Amino acid sequence: MTQEFAAGAVASALAEYPLLYIGGDWVAPVDGGMLDSIEPATGKPWARVAYGGEADIDRAVAAARKAFDGPWSRMPAHERAALMRRFADLYATRTEHLAALESRDSGRALREARADIGMHAQYYHWFASLTDKHHGRTIPVDDSVHAFTSRVPIGVVGAICPWNVPLMSACWKLGPALAAGCTVVLKPSELTSVTALELARIIEEAGFPAGVVNVVPGYGAGGAGERLATHPDVNKIAFTGEGATAKAILRSSADSLKRHTFELGGKSPHIIFADADMDQAVNAATNSAWTLCGQSCALGSRVLVERPVYDRVVAAFTERAAQVRVGLPADPATHMGPQASQQQLDKTLRYIGIGRNEGARLVTGGARIESGALAAGYFVQPTVFADVTNTMRIAREEIFGPVAAIIPFDGEDEAIAIANDTSYGLTAGLWTSDLGRGHRVAARIRAGMVWVNTYRFIRWSTPYGGFGASGWGRENGLEALDGYLETRTTIISTHGTFPNAYAQ
Structure with missing residues (x-):
């Protein structure tokens, strides 16, 4: 199957995006279907987009887990960084195309979309520079043990993105997740899914191992989003959207004690x-x-x-x-x-x-x-x-x-x-x-x-997130990595015998 067909650039009355991106392949939905993407400027459909259901999320999570347990988490940091930089460079060449699609899909002014999306490659390059920056530390105890910590990737991440700035939100989640060594199932809003599938095409072209990034558009409650939030093999949910949805995600994922970062609303x-x-x-x-x-x-x-x-x-x-x-x-x-x-x-x-x-x-x-x-x-x-x-x-x-x-x-x-x-x-x-x-x-x-004396000055290196009902955790900055890493403490006996110790 050609990339052109996979990405959906089919000449017809409506642009067609008939496939999901799972495990490095373009595949038809198992229990999803096709939906119309409405152009806000006209109130009429302009594209037909595939959406996935629970079974499609299961396939994507399995692919992400296989990639995490296989090549990705064990790949040397500099090799992950090289892939991310290749992706960033390809992304930069598609700015105009991506901006035009996002403008049509979400209704934002093209010149505004162009300015925003034109910065994303710099974000991805900066996150690539962090692949080898999440260090542990040595803990002095006594000469019977060598104690140290390691910062390790959390695992499979479910990234749920909103409809207002779909590519920016994806960037702010994919960047730190990939830098940390996680794999991702990206679920864009069913209202603005086109650019996420174009993003998958660039991921494929950059040469990421199969399953590192999977893209499954779909509905939230009762659909792909809810299944992603409840899936027992998803280690973390990174969500941008409404507070009521974040609370629903927390309730539905409580059994698996997932980690969460939430970028929610504001009344600034x-x-x-x-x-x-x-x-x-x-x-x-x-x-x-x-x-x-x-x-x-x-x-x-x-x-x-x-x-x-x-x-x-x-x-x-x-x-x-x-x-x-x-x-x-x-x-x-x-x-x-x-x-x-x-x-x-x-x-x-x-x-x-x-x-x-x-x-x-x-x-x-x-x-x-x-x-x-x-x-x-x-x-x-x-x-x-x-x-x-x-x-x-x-x-x-x-x-x-x-x-x-x-x-x-x-x-x-x-x-x-x-x-x-x-x-x-x-x-x-x-x-x-x-x-x-x-x-x-x-x-x-x-x-x-x-x-x-300024407003809306945001860069890749400036942590972004809120207090109270505005969310948990931070996106961007060094702090963004925290949500995608766990701390492991390792203690090694230096005497060859078990030292005297008391553990709770």
Whole structure:
């Protein structure tokens, strides 16, 4: 079977991706089938994609276990690194193709997808550099034993990725998992599976041993996702998505005591003090409010503004919202594309109604775009609510749409109190010309990443993850490896006889 057919690049009315990638082969689903991938900009199918069921997950886990017990975990670190670098180099040559597919599949603006995906090869190269960096240590005890620790790969990883940034999420899981020496079963969202299958094609071309990476699109509850979470031979689940799904994964996988890392939601505070560089602060705050059509965990959706500049910021948000070019994702002039699905559009519009009913002041936006070339897609206007209090649902619950809630405050203490009055703790941002204040406030905010006089600056070397309901563990940085490694302690007698010891 040719790679071209396997990857699904078949010329037809709909792009066809009829096969799963399991054990180094392109195979038809056993108990899955085919589903339509809906183009958010048109509301119509643009591709047909294979999805797997429980039996397909079983096949993929068996292939991953065979690869882990066989060549992969025993492969010298420098050889794993070389494969990862080869993959990264191939990935870099496909940036434009991958960006076009992700833009069409998820609805994100092409220029936004291009900028994001263009950085992924650097992530993979950086993770490749970590293959020989997870060291153990020697433990001094006495001269009767030599005691030391080793950091060893956890085993088979189930990587469950979301629909908003499917390739980035896959990168943040595959990179550290492969660097640690784990094997992976990747389950993309059933809404955006096309790029994961293209990713599998690059894995195959790079020459990874069969079974090291397996790709099985599928549904969550009652399908491939649930089977992956409960499978007794999966050692870890790395999941990005909603908190309710993470709790379901925990409950369903409790019997096997799997390890977990969760990158979940956020309701991030974006704090603007009166002494901030107002142009820079407003530029960053408006950009972060509507990036990815608001479908980002790190969205600065709660905009906290010190009262002396409150009216000025509300006016600036209103003006900037009118300048956002909402359009077809492939148009290079487009700033913001559609929501990723009808379900997500409905959710956003429902929350806009909630904001109105709660008494927040709608200053701009607040409706679906139902005219012209955008009428058939899932497009919504950039929306700004002013005079929001932190007790309102639009300030407490993750909307995942382009809805900014502007909240006034008086002084540092109130800003910090409002910022921390949330179950989430993923990211936060603040703007001030007082460096001392920047340090003071950042130190008191409960969030996994705090930006001062910048926003959404994320790199491969900067740990990313949250406090509280925003998740467990970290992605990126040296800390990302921790979730894919176990610590083994080895004690060797140096005397040839069993030393006197007491063990609990």
